[in-house]
Amino acid sequence: xxxxxxxxxxxxxALPPYVFARLDELKARAREQGLDLIDLGMGxxxxxxxxxxxxxxxxxxxxxxxHGYPPFEGTASFRQAITSWYHRRYGVDLDPEGEAxxxxxxxxxxxxxxxxxxxxGDTVLAPTPAYPAHFRGPAIAGGQIYHLVLKPExxxxxxxxxxxxxxxxRAKALYFxxxxxxxxxxxxxxxxxxxxxxxxxxxxLLVHDLCYAELAFDNYHxxxxxxxxxxxxxxxxxxxxxxxxxxxxxxVGFVVGNRHIVQGLRTLKTNLDYGIFxxxxxxxxxxxxxxDVYLHEVQAxxxxxxxFMVNGLAALGWEIPKTKATMYLWVPCPPGVSSTDFxxxxxxxxxxxxxxxxxxxxxxxxxxRISLIANCDRLGEALDRLRRGEICYEPETAEV
Ligand SMILES: *Cc1c(COP(=O)(O)O)cnc(C)c1O
Numbered sequence: 068x069x070x071x072x073x074x075x076x077x078x079x080x081a082l083p084p085y086v087f088a089r090l091d092e093l094k095a096r097a098r099e100q101g102l103d104l105i106d107l108g109m110g111x112x113x114x115x116x117x118x119x120x121x122x123x124x125x126x127x128x129x130x131x132x133x134h135g136y137p138p139f140e141g142t143a144s145f146r147q148a149i150t151s152w153y154h155r156r157y158g159v160d161l162d163p164e165g166e167a168x169x170x171x172x173x174x175x176x177x178x179x180x181x182x183x184x185x186x187x188g189d190t191v192l193a194p195t196p197a198y199p200a201h202f203r204g205p206a207i208a209g210g211q212i213y214h215l216v217l218k219p220e221x222x223x224x225x226x227x228x229x230x231x232x233x234x235x236x237r238a239k240a241l242y243f244x245x246x247x248x249x250x251x252x253x254x255x256x257x258x259x260x261x262x263x264x265x266x267x268x269x270x271x272l273l274v275h276d277l278c279y280a281e282l283a284f285d286n287y288h289x290x291x292x293x294x295x296x297x298x299x300x301x302x303x304x305x306x307x308x309x310x311x312x313x314x315x316x317x318x319v320g321f322v323v324g325n326r327h328i329v330q331g332l333r334t335l336k337t338n339l340d341y342g343i344f345x346x347x348x349x350x351x352x353x354x355x356x357x358x359d360v361y362l363h364e365v366q367a368x369x370x371x372x373x374x375f376m377v378n379g380l381a382a383l384g385w386e387i388p389k390t391k392a393t394m395y396l397w398v399p400c401p402p403g404v405s406s407t408d409f410x411x412x413x414x415x416x417x418x419x420x421x422x423x424x425x426x427x428x429x430x431x432x433x434x435x436r437i438s439l440i441a442n443c444d445r446l447g448e449a450l451d452r453l454r455r456g457e458i459c460y461e462p463e464t465a466e467v
Contacts, residue, residue, distance in 0.1 A: 081206050093411075094420055105441060105449045108420035110248060110394065112313045113440045114368075116354075117361060120312060123353035127346035137345040139337045141169030141321075148352040149321050156280070157291040165326040166299075168333055169343055169351075173278060173307040173320035176332065177242070178204035180303070183335040184272060184328070185210040185239060192234075192241040194225055195430030196249055198276065201242035202428060213238065216430045223252035223397075227265050235269040244276035246289050246392030249427045249436040253283075253391045256290050263295045266302065272328065273302035281311040281362050283392035284370040293324060303328050310394065311365060312354040319343055319351045369394050372439040372446060379450040383458075396437040397424075410435050417452040 090108055097104055115121075127133050140146070146163040153159050153167075161167055170176035177200040185191060187209030193202040195214045202212050213234050217223045225243060243262065245254035266273040275292035283289050292304045303324030309315035322329060336342070343351070376396060377387050387396055398421075400409040406423035413419050413435070422438070424431030441449070 078207050078209065082203060090420065090422065090426075093414065097414060097418065102418040104418050104420055105445055105452070106420045107438045107440060107449065108422045109440070110310070110438055111315050111440060112310055112394070113442075114313045116313050116317070117357060119357065120314070120350050120354045124346055124350035127349040130346070133345040133349070135345075136341045137343060137348065139342060140333060141167075141342055142345055142348045145169055145343075145348040145352050148355045149323065152355040153291075153293070153323060157294050159291060159293045161293075161323055162326070166329060167321060167323045168329050168336075169348060170305075170320040170322060171340060171343060172309065172318040173276065173305040173322075174200045175318075176305055176320060176322050177201065177274070177276065178207060179335055179339070180274060180322070180328075180332050181205040181208040181210065181240070183331045184208075189239040190234065190237045192230065192238050192271070194243060194428075196424060196427030196434075197242070197430075198244060198248050198278075199427065201244065201274075201276065205240070205242070210239070214428065214430065217247075217250060217252075223247060223250040224254055224258055225262070227261055230265075235265070235271070238269060238271050240272040240274055241266060242274045242276070244278065246279040246283060248278065248393060249395055249422070249424065249431060249434075250397045251390035251393045251395045253287060253289065256295075259290050259292060259295050259298075263292070263298045263302070267297060267300065271301065273298065275302060275304045277304050278307050278310060279393045280306060282366065282369055282394055284366055284373070285389075285391055287391040289392060299325055301325065308351055308354055311362070312357075314351075314354065317347055317350070319347060369439055372441075372443060375443045376437065376439060376446050376450075379446070380453075383450070383453055394439045396439070398435050398437055400424075400433055400435060406432055406435055413453075413456075413458055416456040416458060417449070419449050419452060 094104060146167045149167045150161040150163045153161050181204035185205050185208035189210045190213055191205035191210040192213050192215055194217050196217060205212055215225050277291060280289055292298045292302050303322050305320060305322050307320035373390060377389055380387055385398060387398055400406055406425045410421050410423040413421055421435040424434035424436060
């Protein structure tokens, strides 16, 4: 019996299939055919969670005090650890009672924030390419996305001057993210000052995703939105433990910033979930308190991989700038080849999984993203296969 009379809600039909889910199917099929896949597709760090964090979690799991529902707003000690970390990193003072909220990963919070603040028909400014939650979240809420197209000639920075005044006037929120996934671009502090001024002028809720706060190299230090005077009046910033601490599976993130906005998200969430298992909040506290030497190790790991891969790809004809942050390389497709076709042909000819740029919205067309989530041995194997598969970059030669 068909059940075509049970139709999903309209908000579901606004969502095309999540590209990473589709990539998973293709990977499964390639594995069935016996291909030894080198998966550089997802932003899923490859190492184990630091031992002190695992140990803290193990001990906390044995404590029955952690076995009940956690407090809705997160444990007091995790919130305190978040605000202390903020003070240490950025010199920004936050109130653990109202300006910090633990999340079940930042993806959850980014999407639910849209549910809490966006009405159907509201205009939301979101870059393209972007991390999908930045435009899918507002789309689920019924928002109208106004795409801010990021371009290489602007170093992948949002061009605020290209936003028409009429659009800025009606915009309710703006999502953005530097260091950037997928382009690996970084934004200077002046850009943050400009975007805060823009959001204040047009009364726009500013949502910054600082997922790659710590994955930066060559003495580059990412800026926090909340370092900018006046930002806390109109903005919030999302963080995750997934990337820096190899904790993607644990589902721990947090949001900080304007207390009314944080409170709105909290009100929604008290009706949806009970927050993070208290034992994992204890573990997350431990992660935020790890000595800096741990961070230096992580940074060195990704920097070495970046150098290895950028140099190796250069030998194959791909000139990719050395990225100052994130765990990604943003690689142009050969001229005239779409990102999906290119990612598919790379997968079929070499068993290497890369993410087609259009997974990040139409602005990602013409590029693929390579995640540096394998060690240099494996990356070397990937370069060998690209060479043998003759997947080299041949820039268009001018017609004579
Ligand atoms: C990986 C990633 C996230 C997801 O973080 P979780 O806390 O694991 O949900 C959020 N934003 C960006 C930009 C990311 O790259």
